[in-house]
Amino acid sequence: MSGPSSYRFSQRLSHVPTSFLGELFRVSSQPDLISFAGGLPDAGLFDVEGIRVAAEEVFAQEGKAALQYTTTDGYLPLRTYIASRYRSRLGLFADPADIQIVNGSQQCLDLIAKIFVDPGDHVLIERPGYLGAIEAFSYYEPVFDPVQPLDGLIGPDPDSVRKLVTDSNPVLWYGIPNSQNPSGMTWSPGIRREIADMLDGTGTLLYEDDAFGELFFDGRPREPVKKWLSHQTIMTGSFSKTISPGLRCGWIWAPHPVIEEFNKAKQAADLHSNLLSQMILTRYLETTDIDLRIRETARVYEERCHLMEEIIDDRFPVGTHRTSPDGGMFLMVTLPPGISSMDVFSQGISKKVAVMPGSPFYVDGGGGNTIRLNFSAVSLDQISEGLERLLQVIKSLQ
Amino acid sequence: MSGPSSYRFSQRLSHVPTSFLGELFRVSSQPDLISFAGGLPDAGLFDVEGIRVAAEEVFAQEGKAALQYTTTDGYLPLRTYIASRYRSRLGLFADPADIQIVNGSQQCLDLIAKIFVDPGDHVLIERPGYLGAIEAFSYYEPVFDPVQPLDGLIGPDPDSVRKLVTDSNPVLWYGIPNSQNPSGMTWSPGIRREIADMLDGTGTLLYEDDAFGELFFDGRPREPVKKWLSHQTIMTGSFSKTISPGLRCGWIWAPHPVIEEFNKAKQAADLHSNLLSQMILTRYLETTDIDLRIRETARVYEERCHLMEEIIDDRFPVGTHRTSPDGGMFLMVTLPPGISSMDVFSQGISKKVAVMPGSPFYVDGGGGNTIRLNFSAVSLDQISEGLERLLQVIKSLQ
Numbered sequence: 001m002s003g004p005s006s007y008r009f010s011q012r013l014s015h016v017p018t019s020f021l022g023e024l025f026r027v028s029s030q031p032d033l034i035s036f037a038g039g040l041p042d043a044g045l046f047d048v049e050g051i052r053v054a055a056e057e058v059f060a061q062e063g064k065a066a067l068q069y070t071t072t073d074g075y076l077p078l079r080t081y082i083a084s085r086y087r088s089r090l091g092l093f094a095d096p097a098d099i100q101i102v103n104g105s106q107q108c109l110d111l112i113a114k115i116f117v118d119p120g121d122h123v124l125i126e127r128p129g130y131l132g133a134i135e136a137f138s139y140y141e142p143v144f145d146p147v148q149p150l151d152g153l154i155g156p157d158p159d160s161v162r163k164l165v166t167d168s169n170p171v172l173w174y175g176i177p178n179s180q181n182p183s184g185m186t187w188s189p190g191i192r193r194e195i196a197d198m199l200d201g202t203g204t205l206l207y208e209d210d211a212f213g214e215l216f217f218d219g220r221p222r223e224p225v226k227k228w229l230s231h232q233t234i235m236t237g238s239f240s241k242t243i244s245p246g247l248r249c250g251w252i253w254a255p256h257p258v259i260e261e262f263n264k265a266k267q268a269a270d271l272h273s274n275l276l277s278q279m280i281l282t283r284y285l286e287t288t289d290i291d292l293r294i295r296e297t298a299r300v301y302e303e304r305c306h307l308m309e310e311i312i313d314d315r316f317p318v319g320t321h322r323t324s325p326d327g328g329m330f331l332m333v334t335l336p337p338g339i340s341s342m343d344v345f346s347q348g349i350s351k352k353v354a355v356m357p358g359s360p361f362y363v364d365g366g367g368g369n370t371i372r373l374n375f376s377a378v379s380l381d382q383i384s385e386g387l388e389r390l391l392q393v394i395k396s397l398q
Numbered sequence: 399m400s401g402p403s404s405y406r407f408s409q410r411l412s413h414v415p416t417s418f419l420g421e422l423f424r425v426s427s428q429p430d431l432i433s434f435a436g437g438l439p440d441a442g443l444f445d446v447e448g449i450r451v452a453a454e455e456v457f458a459q460e461g462k463a464a465l466q467y468t469t470t471d472g473y474l475p476l477r478t479y480i481a482s483r484y485r486s487r488l489g490l491f492a493d494p495a496d497i498q499i500v501n502g503s504q505q506c507l508d509l510i511a512k513i514f515v516d517p518g519d520h521v522l523i524e525r526p527g528y529l530g531a532i533e534a535f536s537y538y539e540p541v542f543d544p545v546q547p548l549d550g551l552i553g554p555d556p557d558s559v560r561k562l563v564t565d566s567n568p569v570l571w572y573g574i575p576n577s578q579n580p581s582g583m584t585w586s587p588g589i590r591r592e593i594a595d596m597l598d599g600t601g602t603l604l605y606e607d608d609a610f611g612e613l614f615f616d617g618r619p620r621e622p623v624k625k626w627l628s629h630q631t632i633m634t635g636s637f638s639k640t641i642s643p644g645l646r647c648g649w650i651w652a653p654h655p656v657i658e659e660f661n662k663a664k665q666a667a668d669l670h671s672n673l674l675s676q677m678i679l680t681r682y683l684e685t686t687d688i689d690l691r692i693r694e695t696a697r698v699y700e701e702r703c704h705l706m707e708e709i710i711d712d713r714f715p716v717g718t719h720r721t722s723p724d725g726g727m728f729l730m731v732t733l734p735p736g737i738s739s740m741d742v743f744s745q746g747i748s749k750k751v752a753v754m755p756g757s758p759f760y761v762d763g764g765g766g767n768t769i770r771l772n773f774s775a776v777s778l779d780q781i782s783e784g785l786e787r788l789l790q791v792i793k794s795l796q
Contacts, residue, residue: 067449138666246467276678
């Protein structure tokens, strides 16, 4: 054995798309590069001092416990906090026993696919859909069925979903109803009710990924689909976009039979998530006005998003379209026909501006002239300068 | 959908054995219970103060970075530390680029099976074998081939391995050469060489799990099989047994083509491991005499192990046999024929003493009169009192 060809990798690897996220992380470290390509929150908004104090208190009062093994489900006071926040924010009753802590909500994608998806099973996903979900699910060899958005971008087209549910009996329907990654689209209240009614009693579980629900620019929570489809909905959340991604703390809230299988799979995968971080985070959440901080974060992101929209509308060539996010961290641009976003990506790197090409988000091909722009990790000056560079790249390709 | 039967779980779940680890965690929280059943290090030996100081320095100097996303491979200074320790302890050259950080070495079991094991592939495992590996691998539906130990317990029987490698062309051979869990057995230097020579050039990768290699009672490192079979060996390690399991920091060191696929799988599974913990741990390792602390931990465990051995030899009924660990955290006892370790487990709980029944460690059944005893998490007094309770249970079953 002396080279890659001699390692007997599993067949499932042939179903996994070439990864973009790793490439992006590498590219993003170039000096002077302005990157709209990643998905990072602004580290300048992290409450380093507040989290430091929380850590100090955990070490002083419960250091030994924080450094020891714990149970797979996660730190009970943290699960209790999450449950009570569902109640206070959304009026939903969640039993802490039905919530489990994971290493960021990305881990739920892997484990849910593991316990539900057999090779050849159908999985519905938005078109465009979250790339991290496509990559995680791919290891379990599903058939992806893309769900078309409604014109006007107020959610997935219910007729398209109904037809797919009937025709291919999908085991899961994965979506991000709040400020979706990559589109920035939010499902309307009417669409949510319609989707819930339509799925009720079918064999299709809804996987409602709520990574961005706290980051609406208007600060107003949106009622999740789970409200009307509780027994048939898996919901996941994350502290990565609101407090800190480095702590790798997210959660799943699901019907109890699902949680039981999820717990076994999580235990086999890595026993439990980092306990020190769970305890620091809990202490921090219990002693901080989180809402105030999140409002401030969303306000900063809103300003950046609006500047981005303004520049695109004023300066970009005729035939450019964009989405209108009301929260989250991403906006999606459709370039004039004939311009390849892969060319924009590679030309952009040489001009010191990075974008995320849209095509990896399309499980059926397509999206070849779309790009995803992140507005959370760039300053207003960087947005102005970066979009100017991007405009030059686009013009050079016209 | 109103009950578990209506959820369409994946077929692979039918291959997963009923879990014991979760049950043990629950049982272990009973008051007054003396537990030899778990696998916890002694929290009293954790350097809470040293780790607290390291955390303080990380927050003061690199707080923002520690709370942000990072790359999937892990914190470079930590990977560099691990590489340099392989050099200083074992004289092995490891490139930090071939090392990746994971959430405790348990995560390697899941991800390695994911990238190598197709349903029906053969996987060799020691008899008895590590239960966490059996559980993690099971999700990928391998056929387990148990490898018999040599009489004298100096490692797996090379003839048995040779026959299995030839007959079933296993994709992996998973083993714990140093102070194995559950047996406490250590492979002899001769066996290691023989295994390396035998596997060389076959299609079978060696997965050398080194969770306990730092905890030899005599403090002397043993040369890993990877030394003679580098291109064909995956090696994993952990800080859980030496510094803290709550931080969930372990690593994999593998040939580069393996690391590349591992990296993609890790990224899809949870993006990266907790960065704050990686940075705290690195700072701690760079400023502490780790060897001194590990020697002290091993000395405490040795004393406990020897007391356990003494009591078993002096007091337990004729026909009882035990292993003779030279490190690690576990010792295995074979009870006189006819005594069921499952009965010992359930009777033991009512007498406030917990043991781990041996049978879940045997992929081919068997081991029905064996029990695993943990000596790291119990005091000398608890060992005396707990083994006395255990003896009464065993006598009552004779």
